[in-house]
Amino acid sequence: MNEVGIPLLSCLIAWPLLSAMVLGFVHSRQLAKYLAIIVAAIELLLTLIVVYRFNPQNETLQLVEQYRWIELLNIHFEVGIDGISVWFLPCSALLILMLMLSAWNAVQYFRRLHFALLLALEGILMGVFCATDMILFFLFWELTLPAIFFLIGLWGIGPQRRGAALKYILFMLFGSVPLLFAIIMLAINHVTQVGGSIPQDLAFSFPVLLLTPVEDSLQPMIFLCLLLGFAVKAPLVPFHTWLPTVSMEAPTQMTALLIGLKLGLYGILRYAMTLAPSAAVQYSWVLGVFGAVTLIYGAFIALQQSNLRRLLAYASISHAGLVVIGITSLTMQGIQGALLQLLSFTLVTSSLVLIAGFIQNRLGSTDIVHLGGLAKVMPKLSVFYFLFTFASIGMPGGSSFPAEFLLMLGALTAHPSLGITALVGALMCAAYSLSFARRAFLGQIVHKGVAQLQDLRPREFALLCIPALLVLLLGFFPDVILESHRVTAEAWLSRLVNQPIFNVTE
Numbered sequence: 001m002n003e004v005g006i007p008l009l010s011c012l013i014a015w016p017l018l019s020a021m022v023l024g025f026v027h028s029r030q031l032a033k034y035l036a037i038i039v040a041a042i043e044l045l046l047t048l049i050v051v052y053r054f055n056p057q058n059e060t061l062q063l064v065e066q067y068r069w070i071e072l073l074n075i076h077f078e079v080g081i082d083g084i085s086v087w088f089l090p091c092s093a094l095l096i097l098m099l100m101l102s103a104w105n106a107v108q109y110f111r112r113l114h115f116a117l118l119l120a121l122e123g124i125l126m127g128v129f130c131a132t133d134m135i136l137f138f139l140f141w142e143l144t145l146p147a148i149f150f151l152i153g154l155w156g157i158g159p160q161r162r163g164a165a166l167k168y169i170l171f172m173l174f175g176s177v178p179l180l181f182a183i184i185m186l187a188i189n190h191v192t193q194v195g196g197s198i199p200q201d202l203a204f205s206f207p208v209l210l211l212t213p214v215e216d217s218l219q220p221m222i223f224l225c226l227l228l229g230f231a232v233k234a235p236l237v238p239f240h241t242w243l244p245t246v247s248m249e250a251p252t253q254m255t256a257l258l259i260g261l262k263l264g265l266y267g268i269l270r271y272a273m274t275l276a277p278s279a280a281v282q283y284s285w286v287l288g289v290f291g292a293v294t295l296i297y298g299a300f301i302a303l304q305q306s307n308l309r310r311l312l313a314y315a316s317i318s319h320a321g322l323v324v325i326g327i328t329s330l331t332m333q334g335i336q337g338a339l340l341q342l343l344s345f346t347l348v349t350s351s352l353v354l355i356a357g358f359i360q361n362r363l364g365s366t367d368i369v370h371l372g373g374l375a376k377v378m379p380k381l382s383v384f385y386f387l388f389t390f391a392s393i394g395m396p397g398g399s400s401f402p403a404e405f406l407l408m409l410g411a412l413t414a415h416p417s418l419g420i421t422a423l424v425g426a427l428m429c430a431a432y433s434l435s436f437a438r439r440a441f442l443g444q445i446v447h448k449g450v451a452q453l454q455d456l457r458p459r460e461f462a463l464l465c466i467p468a469l470l471v472l473l474l475g476f477f478p479d480v481i482l483e484s485h486r487v488t489a490e491a492w493l494s495r496l497v498n499q500p501i502f503n504v505t506e
Contacts, residue, residue, distance in 0.1 A: 334410025
């Protein structure tokens with residue numbers, strides 16, 4: 001059944017998936033590109049309708065749909081949204097649309113397949129954020145792998161692109177095993193708690209599992225498995241090595257998606273912390289230490305980088321650690337800052353990767369030895385680069401400023417040592433970002449190839465204007481996001497702070 005009569009969330013998932021299949025029957029490659037853009041634009045409009053229909057004062061799941069699927073195992077096609085997931089829908093839709101526009105003339109072969117895979121990936125991502133049945137969520141989680149594998153392997157820009165695609169798949173499959181194991185343990189635990197039998201009383205519904213008590217002896221294992229499954233995709237140290245490799249070999253579109261859209265952190269926030277709450281509170285300090293190590297390690301390695309794409313990959317890893325620190329603070333400031341930072345990071349870092357792609361297409365490299373003086377010949381691109389760079393380091397006026405302020409406030413309140421680590425990480429972020437910007441964009445033109453570069457084309461300029469305006473809007477008016485997930489964040493936090501171990505430590 002559906003609460004509102006119109007299956008909006010099912011449409012969000014089905015529309016790009018069905019369109020991707022139809023695209024294969026379009027013979028004209030030029031027409032296929034235009035149709036893909038139209039489909040992505042309609043998808044973005046649908047996500048905005050979902051946001052409009054969302055009631056921020058309601059902490060429960062909204063726009064819920066449930067359809068029979070595998071009745072023998074009590075597995076259903078069940079979708080819904082809350083304050084945590086709602087803004088990821090338009091953010092993901094906008095990102096896919098931006099990626100399509102950036103790849104308008106960059107794809108030279110198999111164009112219909114390329115755009116069809118992007119549309120299919122968009123529908124799958126919508127399923128990841130909307131699914132409230134854990135098996136359905138796991139299905140969408142795994143379906144991202146083949147699409148990304150082919151997008152990297154077929155259209156990568158590096159000589160080792162197929163190896164990078166294989167490395168990505170192997171890392172993700174490594175994380176999938178404990179994730180599925182945790183889901184099965186949760187379902188069996190439900191059978192034990194209700195005194196039922198397998199398979200009749202298995203439960204995979206996320207709302208049902210939230211209400212099912214989990215034995216204290218079982219919670220650490222479930223929490224560890226969930227955390228391991230999501231940490232690989234976040235990525236957190238030491239599971240991060242796939243991202244720098246992929247960033248150098250993958251096409252710009254895939255690099256922007258994998259660096260900017262943090263599905264692993266979303267999983268930690270939504271599932272790992274809530275399905276095993278006692279263990280999450282008990283071992284939050286351990287997760288916080290992993291976050292701190294990831295933050296400092298990523299920033300330190302970024303300081304050593306001479307290639308912009310690899311620098312952005314390590315910056316992404318470092319920022320993942322910062323978000324984890326905010327989550328483990330178990331404060332309203334920390335959780336709201338983490339959510340805002342995830343959305344801001346998608347806009348800011350994805351745009352920086354696209355700018356790196358524009359430079360790569362023109363010059364054939366983003367290494368510092370081939371750059372220098374870009375601001376003289378590419379002033380428009382340079383303005384956007386510095387805007388997004390200042391936003392990424394948390395300068396006032398950018399979307400990351402309120403996010404990082406809340407993150408650090410929450411961390412300093414709960415764990416002063418982690419709060420100080422977050423401050424150090426922010427300083428290191430400014431160091432590696434501004435140092436590279438100074439060497440690449442300022443100073444004299446050293447190489448003749450730079451002097452002949454063309455500035456942003458009208459399509460590229462319009463493409464970057466959209467995230468730039470959103471970054472400024474969220475920087476000056478963060479309440480647009482903060483108020484929409486405040487009630488859900490309070491419910492999320494109350495589930496954790498009411499655990500006995502939390503009360504004892506307090």
